[in-house]
Amino acid sequence: MAENKLQHYVPKCHLRPFASGEAVNLYNIGSGRLIEGAPIKGQCARNYFYGKDGGIERALQDIEGAYATAVAKAAENPSTINAGDFAVLREFALLQTFRTYGHVEKLMALAERQYADIKQAAAGRAIPLGLPESIEQVVFMSIRHFLEMREHVQDLEHCLIVNQSRLRFITSDDPAIHTNRYHIQKLRHDSFGFSSAGAMLFLPLTPTLAFLAFDPNVYVIPDRRGAVATVKRDSEVSAINELQILHARQNIYYGDAATGEIVEADFRRLSGGRPTVWTELMYFEKTGETEEGAKYDRVQSMNLDGRGDYMTFVQMAHVQPSQWPGLIRYRLRPRVVHTGTGAGTVRPDHPVLRGVGIPRPSFPL
Template identity: 45%
Template sequence: MADNKLQHYVPKCHLRPFGHGDELRSINLYNLSSSQFIRGASLKGQCASDYFYGEDGMVEHALQHWEGRYSTVLRSLAVDPHAATIDDLSLLREFALLQTFRTRGHVTRLTELVRRQREDILAASEGRRLDIMKELPIRQAVDMSIGHFLNSRASVTDLDSCLIVNGTRKQLVTSDDPAVLTNRYFLQRLREESSGLISAGAILYLPLSPRLAFLAFDGDIYYAPDRQGNVISVNKAEAISELNEMQVLNSKHNIYYGDPRAEAQVGEEMERFTQRRRTELVHIQYFRLTGIKNEVEHYEPMDALEIRPGGEWITSFNFLQVHPSRWTRLLNFRLRPRFVDTGTRVGHIRPRVVVPGRHRKKVDRPIILGKKPRL
């Protein structure tokens, strides 16, 4: 049995730079459910559940590998962010990816997907008895999440990465689901929700402290106009609020901040941004097989799942990503973005992306130089 019963899905090494008090053992937070500020909450009890990763301690022990390396890099960058190396940024990118999968928020999205699909299948079965999973156990969902991370590590190695240094009076905040994966290109230009890790336009953001953050992005779609080396220096307070909005929209229950004097700032940002929080976690679309031509299967979308004798259907789903009221000004669209159009539901992907399960994505379609996006 694991020695540590209380297991963190957001590690203390991430929360501690946002802490305060003696040895940073406490932290300030805003609870979204109660709309209340809580000062000096114990750091130990935040973002943790009893045996979240199981009682044998194997998964938790394995995660300590990334947490230890993350802590070492973070201490170094806190002293001099301009000294960040390619290896440092690669470690932060991998840690941010891990954090997108290991939180209770992601596990909730997985269990919600199973619940929604079960309801759709039962509704379409018209009373027929079916042997389908009643629900996805939390422990199984956690194992699936960690497996997804391990299988997806190569999918983000092509993303351009840098640090954000906050030179304003405003503080960067973090949350109980701090790593934000979103896609301005899909949401704003293509008007599509269905993007993933390999999609063109992917953005991965993780705050590191009230004064430092990590940003990874598709360099074929965006560029950072104020970047110098591996650092973007920010001196406009509203640019920090734009980053904080992503935390508000992505969080499950709590927003964490450092200096208690930032309470007014956090309150103002809560009032501005909470109305954009999504109530729906996952989008599911069903497609029926309509025929096969030249050995290619053709499907058409269904308004609702229909189960017919001898019929075939497939499911497409995506977890809904944050869509802020204003996208970060730290990234601009390139005049001629580059992407690969797969001609499938996957849509546009990055030219240099590594697809999980393969050494390198074989590009059967040409790289397209796009027009300037509509803003």
């Protein structure tokens, strides 16, 4: 149907709380300009992004409707949000990490790089692997990945952040931020996933409200009342907004003109911290056997002559802010499980432990 041609990867229901009517202000990264009153209809959308049959788009509308209802409820009275509402916010935030054009671009670049590497390693021999034929195929793969990851975030704790500072929250065309302070700051590396110990998931909901899902085995929010934490210091909001500045693809969205001026200045100050490479492919060749299993060493490239055994490891870049929100702090004794496998350091009692054959810890959570 012609009216469904333009399909949004960040839905209008997310942008409207930051807008005035059907117009929203934005900072365009490419031009370095503030643009006032841009139509919401044209933001974060591409023609037939989910395909022409409308199946995926219709399925997503149910999630978007539930999200809009939960946000309206939270905006009216944050203390009324219940477990069901938080489940909706968590699933929407998770979905947004997979459905944006920015994420799809990263996957397409990764596929192109891997295909080129395999083609070179095959030395002219025919290979069965091909590139995705359309963005629609990559989007479908991303939605499937979202469905697979839902159980991996169900153990995260939830919090609404009420902003009573002088600053306002902002959002972007890639607004759901999956990060991990524990891995980045304590373990000194940024290779982590949704099952990792210390996982955090931020999503701005309105200029005065944000959602946070976090690993309760690693972090605490001391000043929280129920599931609501109030921030009054500008520095808290700046730290959360920095995640949007570092992660946005093309546009950062904001409410009032004063916020736009701050966004413009902050982007110039912080843009050097934006990742320049979002995906990395690493290859490992089998070099022997040990009592623990096969031994693999990293190599620069593969040689597909039939004599080597290789594994491929994909690492996605994560934004690393210059400051972290002070409202969330480390536990005195974080509870984590070091698997010694590719799963890395994960949360206790997490489903991923079943896949790596490690017994779940017996200490109380």
